[in-house]
Structures are given as structure tokens and as C-alpha cells.
Amino acid sequence: MFIDELVKRIKEKKSNVVVGLDPRIESIPKIVKDQCFEKYGNTLKAVGKAILGFNKEIIDYVYDIVPAVKPQIAFYEQYGLEGLKAYIETCKYAKEKGLVVIGDIKRGDIGSTSEAYSNAHLGNVNIEGVIHETFAVDSITVNPYMGGDTLEAFIKEINEKDKGMFVLVKTSNKGSGQLQDLEVAGKKIYEVVAELVDEIGKQSLGKCGYSSIGAVVGATYKEQSKSLRKKMPKTYFLVPGYGAQGGTAEDIIHCFNEDGLGAVINSSRGIIFAYKNAGYTEEKYGEAARTEALKMRDAINKVLIANGKCYY
Amino acid sequence: MFIDELVKRIKEKKSNVVVGLDPRIESIPKIVKDQCFEKYGNTLKAVGKAILGFNKEIIDYVYDIVPAVKPQIAFYEQYGLEGLKAYIETCKYAKEKGLVVIGDIKRGDIGSTSEAYSNAHLGNVNIEGVIHETFAVDSITVNPYMGGDTLEAFIKEINEKDKGMFVLVKTSNKGSGQLQDLEVAGKKIYEVVAELVDEIGKQSLGKCGYSSIGAVVGATYKEQSKSLRKKMPKTYFLVPGYGAQGGTAEDIIHCFNEDGLGAVINSSRGIIFAYKNAGYTEEKYGEAARTEALKMRDAINKVLIANGKCYY
Numbered sequence: 001m002f003i004d005e006l007v008k009r010i011k012e013k014k015s016n017v018v019v020g021l022d023p024r025i026e027s028i029p030k031i032v033k034d035q036c037f038e039k040y041g042n043t044l045k046a047v048g049k050a051i052l053g054f055n056k057e058i059i060d061y062v063y064d065i066v067p068a069v070k071p072q073i074a075f076y077e078q079y080g081l082e083g084l085k086a087y088i089e090t091c092k093y094a095k096e097k098g099l100v101v102i103g104d105i106k107r108g109d110i111g112s113t114s115e116a117y118s119n120a121h122l123g124n125v126n127i128e129g130v131i132h133e134t135f136a137v138d139s140i141t142v143n144p145y146m147g148g149d150t151l152e153a154f155i156k157e158i159n160e161k162d163k164g165m166f167v168l169v170k171t172s173n174k175g176s177g178q179l180q181d182l183e184v185a186g187k188k189i190y191e192v193v194a195e196l197v198d199e200i201g202k203q204s205l206g207k208c209g210y211s212s213i214g215a216v217v218g219a220t221y222k223e224q225s226k227s228l229r230k231k232m233p234k235t236y237f238l239v240p241g242y243g244a245q246g247g248t249a250e251d252i253i254h255c256f257n258e259d260g261l262g263a264v265i266n267s268s269r270g271i272i273f274a275y276k277n278a279g280y281t282e283e284k285y286g287e288a289a290r291t292e293a294l295k296m297r298d299a300i301n302k303v304l305i306a307n308g309k310c311y312y
Numbered sequence: 313m314f315i316d317e318l319v320k321r322i323k324e325k326k327s328n329v330v331v332g333l334d335p336r337i338e339s340i341p342k343i344v345k346d347q348c349f350e351k352y353g354n355t356l357k358a359v360g361k362a363i364l365g366f367n368k369e370i371i372d373y374v375y376d377i378v379p380a381v382k383p384q385i386a387f388y389e390q391y392g393l394e395g396l397k398a399y400i401e402t403c404k405y406a407k408e409k410g411l412v413v414i415g416d417i418k419r420g421d422i423g424s425t426s427e428a429y430s431n432a433h434l435g436n437v438n439i440e441g442v443i444h445e446t447f448a449v450d451s452i453t454v455n456p457y458m459g460g461d462t463l464e465a466f467i468k469e470i471n472e473k474d475k476g477m478f479v480l481v482k483t484s485n486k487g488s489g490q491l492q493d494l495e496v497a498g499k500k501i502y503e504v505v506a507e508l509v510d511e512i513g514k515q516s517l518g519k520c521g522y523s524s525i526g527a528v529v530g531a532t533y534k535e536q537s538k539s540l541r542k543k544m545p546k547t548y549f550l551v552p553g554y555g556a557q558g559g560t561a562e563d564i565i566h567c568f569n570e571d572g573l574g575a576v577i578n579s580s581r582g583i584i585f586a587y588k589n590a591g592y593t594e595e596k597y598g599e600a601a602r603t604e605a606l607k608m609r610d611a612i613n614k615v616l617i618a619n620g621k622c623y624y
Contacts, residue, residue: 022425025439042442074421074428078437080446081393081400088393108455109386109418110485110552113334116386125390127337130354134392143420145457145480147487168457173422175459182496182504189501192494240422 001206002139002164003214003236006100007261009067014312015297016256018102018238019062019289020268021071021090023051025079027273029282032057048082054285055090058272059097061286062293068100070238070266073135084135091137101137102238106168108143114153122157122165139164141216141238144193151200155213158204164212167197169228172218172241190224191231198232210236210262217255219247219265226254229262237263242296243270249299253307260304260311267296313518314451314476315526315548318412319573321379326624327609328568330414330550331374331601332580333383333402335363337391339585341594344369360394366597367402370584371409373598374605380412382550382578385447396447403449413449414550418480420455426465434469434477451476453528453550456505463512467525470516476524479509481540484530484553502536503543510544522548522574529567531559531577538566541574549575554608555582561611565619572616572623579608 010016025033025047033050040046059069076087091101107117119125121140124133142165144151157163170180170190180190194215201211211234217225219241228237237255241247242265255263274292275285304310322328337345337359345362352358371381388399403413419429431437433452436445454477456463469475482492482502492502506527513523523546529537531553540549549567553559554577567575586604587597616622 025437037440042440044437044439044444044446047437047439072421072425072428074419074425074432078428078432078446080432080444081396083446084393084396106421106455107386107418109384110483111487113384113386116384116390120386120390120392125337125356125359127356127359128349128354132356132392134356134390134395143418143455143457145455145491146483146485147490147492149485149487171422171458173458173461175423175461178459178508179457179501179504180459182501184494184496184501189491189494189496192491196490 001204002158002162002212003206003210004208005138006067006164006236006264007208007210009100010261010264011312013065013067014301015066016264016300017066017293017297018068018070018264018266019058019066019271019293020266021055021058021069021272022075022268023054024075025050028054029275029285031282044079044082047079048086051076051083051086052089056093057286058289059094059099061290063097063099065290065297066099066293068102068264069094070102070104072104072268088135100139102166103135103137103140106141106143108146108150110146111149111153114150118154118157122154122163123161139166141166141168143168144196148196148200155200155203158212164214166214166216166238167193169193169197169215170217170221170224172220172245172247176218191227194228194231198235201235205234210234214238216240219252220245222251222254225252229254229257233257239263239265243267249303252300253303256304256309258309260309265300271296313516314470314474314524315518315522316520317450317474318379318476318548318576319520319522321412322573322576323624325377325379326613327378328576328612329378329605329609330380330382330576330578331370331378331583331605332578333367333370333381333584334387334580335366336387337362340366341587341597343594356391356394359391360398363388363391363395363398364401367398368405369598370601371406371411373602375409375411377602377605377609378411380414380576381406382414382416384416384580400447412451414478415447415449415452418453418455420458420462422458423461423465426462430466430469434466434475435473451478453478453480455480456508460508460512467512467515470524476526478526478528478550479505481505481509481527482529482533482536484532484557484559488530503539506540506543510547513547517546522546526550528552531564532557534563534566537564541566541569545569551575551577555579561615564612565615568616568621570621572621577612583608
């Protein structure tokens with residue numbers, strides 16, 4: 001099961017940190033970009049090459065200290081086919097390095113269309129007997145607005161191919177409350193979604209006791225994570241919003257269960273563009289990312305241990 | 313403005329029909345597929361070529377009788393980069409034929425990520441002074457679950473580049489009620505979203521009186537469309553669920569305002585795979601699509617006229 005693989009890596013690496021691979025070209029070090037622009041001109045191909053080169057270096061520097069990476073597909077999609085080629089190659093490289101890959105794609109549609117997304121991002125397509133994988137990763141993020149049938153369409157791949165998904169429950173952005181916090185019969189909308197995810201998740205429980213169907217719960221909402229943790233004890237949380245978006249190690253403590261498991265915490269800019277911080281140079285962007293990922297890992301572990309939640 | 317262009321074409325063609333280009337390879341006529349498989353083997357390239365050839369023929373047969381086409385990107389994405397290449401080429405070809413292109417992508421994320429999607433699907437990216445368009449179409453569909461900031465990120469392109477978007481309000485699928493129909497303080501969730509869309513839409517009003525920021529309202533929910541029409545009088549509806557999903561011309565009458573405008577009605581399978589119906593042959597799939605699109609146009613116009621809502 002996907003979730004067993006994820007938990008195994010978390011324990012091995014003593015780390016709950018997910019590195020978000022969101023490669024904004026304007027933030028990629030000049031030394032990486034210039035090489036590609038010289039060779040391929042100011043083209044999307046050059047951008048794709050720069051992104052891939054950058055990501056590989058980041059992966060080389062973090063693969064032994066984090067369980068997973070999370071490429072945000074929008075940052076690849078905006079560079080067209082060349083960008084998406086870099087997405088595919090990045091996922092492949094991360095996988096080779098033993099990392100769990102979570103595609104942050106936030107897809108979701110009516111059942112038959114969700115099945116097509118499921119083929120694309122978890123499974124494969126069968127062309128006259130020949131199997132083709134396209135964007136397949138280990139797990140994806142899914143948007144629940146269209147209802148339970150949207151989510152059900154991904155379960156076949158999840159159970160048959162040991163894949164996973166994280167359903168948006170309470171997102172980390174400022175405007176998330178506009179719909180998610182509305183109250184129906186004493187329950188917030190995000191709690192209704194949480195119950196739906198908890199229920200659906202029972203179909204995909206791993207040996208570790210958690211489900212391969214997880215939830216996205218923003219680090220920026222401490223109190224909400226506390227109540228959600230209770231509401232969905234067997235659901236793994238993918239927690240965005242740490243670092244650049246404002247969340248701290250103290251903020252995310254309630255995302256974890258008493259066993260110190262139950263959550264992976266993502267940081268993107270805060271790790272991959274750490275070279276911009278004081279004390280680093282552009283050349284050492286890989287090293288800077290590693291240092292920040294270690295700092296984040298240790299900060300989270302420290303708070304977990306202080307709360308009696310050691311997991312390794 | 314996007315919406316003025318759309319309304320102009322609706323009046324010119326005397327048609328509110330949108331042809332959904334959802335090319336499931338298993339439903340594409342053998343005569344189209346076989347040619348491509350012979351030339352390129354059982355590859356994704358062959359699939360991409362088959363899809364593009366199929367779509368072009370459909371477009372050739374309908375471009376003069378419908379205002380717009382709506383490719384559903386999931387059906388391209390599942391065939392990887394070759395599938396997405398076919399998506400890009402399809403959109404380009406439809407545009408050349410004077411059609412408005414609505415990319416059914418249902419994206420949506422936190423603000424800065426939505427901006428990347430906006431670059432990808434409405435705008436462009438600037439690589440060291442060189443502008444690159446990737447998947448840019450005239451309008452897209454957007455998922456509102458993450459809140460208003462998700463939507464705001466698309467407005468820059470909408471207003472500066474004469475683009476549009478349709479926000480999911482009440483979708484056509486069976487499970488749509490699970491979240492969308494929940495009631496908060498006397499209002500359904502989809503009504504809350506409707507009010508949000510109506511409000512945001514004021515920033516993008518066209519000369520025709522409608523906004524370039526529209527709403528997705530399923531044909532399968534007749535009563536809901538009636539109340540939504542009143543709630544958002546200046547919002548154009550993109551209505552899925554006609555035909556194969558069960559919606560009829562009678563079901564969608566309330567999606568229109570008294571001026572006979574305010575809605576475009578999508579049919580995908582019902583038109584593009586009409587050749588499977590009795591009386592057609594595989595070879596004449598283009599003709600079959602045209603006949604069905606005309607039948608649908610006439611059925612809708614007839615109901616509109618019977619209700620005193622003639623728009624041409």
C-alpha cells in the first residue's frame with residue numbers, strides 16, 4: 001500500500017518533511033539558467049532543462065533526509081509541454097532516488113472524467129494491448145467540490161496499483177474559509193469533507209493503520225487541525241503552509257497523532273530557494289536546501305518529542 | 313471582451329450549442345485510428361494523431377453552426393505529452409475556424425499557484441523578454457473550493473487579454489449535491505458560490521451586459537438553474553449534462569434570461585460520437601455530428617421561441 005511505503009520512509013529517515021518542488025524560473029539560480037539559455041536560447045526547452053537540472057540537484061541533496069517530494073504541476077504546466085516533460089523527468093528521478101512522489105495536481109471532475117485523470121496521474125492507458133504510463137506518480141491531491149463520485153473514481157488505481165490521494169479538506173490560503181468554514185447544521189464544510197474522506201478512506205487502510213486516502217490540512221490553521229485530527233484518526237495529513245506561508249513547528253503539532261505519525265509537512269520556497277537567505281551563495285543552492293530541510297526536520301522532531309510523540 | 317465575442321457568435325450562428333471535444337480513443341472510429349496505428353504503432357503518438365484528425369473533422373462539420381467548442385483536458389492529459397499536443401493543436405485549429413474555445417480544465421489553487429495556471433491556460437510566460445503561449449484558450453473552467461483568492465488570480469488575464477472563465481457552481485453529476493447542496497444559514501453552498509461569482513463578475517462586464525466571468529450550472533438540475541438564473545442575472549452559464557448525461561431542451565430553459573441569452577449548452581458524446589446511433593455509418597462521423605448539433609440547436613431554439621425568448 002502507498003501509505004505503508006510512506007510511513008516506512010518517514011521512520012527510516014526520521015523525517016516528516018516533504019520538499020515542494022515548485023520551480024519558479026525567476027527564482028532558479030542564474031548559474032543554472034544561463035547555461036540552458038545559452039544552449040537553447042530563450043525557449044521553453046531551455047526552461048524545462050533548467051527546471052530539471054535544478055530539481056535533480058535539490059533531490060540529490062535531500063533524498064536521504066526526507067521521505068517525499070511534492071511537485072506542484074501548475075509551475076510546470078505554465079511552461080507547456082517542455083515544462084510537463086520536466087515534471088515527468090523530475091518525478092522519475094525522485095522515484096529512482098527512493099523518494100515517494102506526491103503530484104500536487106488538485107484535479108477532480110465528474111466520474112468518467114476523473115477516471116481519465118486517474119489514468120493520467122496514478123495509472124496508465126492501454127493502447128491496443130500496449131500499456132503506457134504518462135504522468136503517473138505515487139499519490140496526488142484531489143479537489144472534492146464536485147462530490148464523492150469525483151473521489152471514488154480514483155480508488156480503483158489506489159487499491160490496485162498501491163497509489164494514494166490527499167483530498168483537499170482545509171487549505172492553507174487566506175481565502176480558504178470563504179467556503180470551507182461555512183457552517184451547516186453545526187458542522188463546518190471542511191468537517192463534512194473530512195467525514196467523507198474518513199469514510200472513503202476505510203477502503204484503503206494499510207498495515208500501518210493509516211489509509212492511503214489522506215487529507216490536505218493547512219499548517220496555517222492550528223485549531224482546525226486539532227479538531228480534524230480527532231475527526232479522522234486514520235487519515236494521513238499532507239500539510240502545506242509551513243515556512244514561506246507562515247506555519248511553524250508549533251502550529252502543526254496537532255496534525256500528528258500520539259504515535260508521532262499521521263502527517264507530512266510540506267515546504268517549497270522555504271527549502272528549494274533557501275540559497276537566497278543570508279549566509280548562502282547561489283552556487284550552493286543544493287547545500288542550502290539540505291540545511292533548511294534538516295533544520296525543518298529537527299524543529300518538527302523536537303516539538304514532537306517535547307510532546308511525547310516520538311515516532312522513530 | 314471574451315463575453316462579447318461569445319454572444320456575437322451565438323447570434324451569428326443562431327446557436328447556443330457548445331460541442332464538447334472529449335475524445336475517448338475507444339470511441340474514435342476505426343477508420344481514423346487504424347491509419348494512425350499503422351503508421352505510428354500502438355503508441356501515444358498514434359493516439360495523439362488520431363485524436364487530432366478526429367477533432368479536425370468534427371470541427372470542419374460544426375464550425376459554422378455552433379459558437380464554441382469545449383475540449384475536456386482530462387481526455388488529452390491521460391495520453392501524456394502527445395495527448396496534450398493534440399489538445400493544443402485542436403484549440404488552435406478551432407480558433408482558426410472562428411470558434412470560441414473553452415478549456416474544461418477545472419483548475420484552482422492558492423493565489424500564486426492559480427497565477428501559474430492562469431499563465432498556462434489564459435495568458436503566457438515571459439522568458440527573458442520572449443513571450444511564450446502554451447495552452448492558452450479563450451476561457452476556462454475553474455474550481456472554487458479554495459475560495460475567492462483562487463478566482464481572483466485569473467482576473468488579470470481575463471481583463472487584460474479579453475479572456476473568460478466559468479466557475480463551478482452547480483455541477484451536473486449525481487454526487488454534486490453532497491457538498492454543493494448543503495445549507496448554510498438558509499442558503500445552499502452553490503448559492504453562496506453563485507453570489508461570489510456574481511460579485512467578482514462585476515469586474516469584467518462586457519458591452520453585451522453579461523460578464524466574462526461565468527458559471528457552470530448542470531442541465532440535470534432544472535429547479536436549481538431557475539433560482540440561479542435570478543441570483544446571477546449578468547452571469548453567463550456554461551451548461552453541461554445535456555444529452556448523454558440526461559438533460560433535455562425543456563430542462564435547460566430556465567438557464568436563459570428573457571432575452572434568450574445567458575447560457576451555452578454543452579453536449580460531448582451525444583454529438584461527437586453520434587455516428588454510433590442507428591442510421592449512421594462510421595465513415596460519416598462528421599456528418600453525424602453535424603446532424604446531431606443541428607438537431608440540438610433546433611430543439612433548444614424551439615423551446616426558447618415557445619417561451620418568448622428568441623435571441624436572433
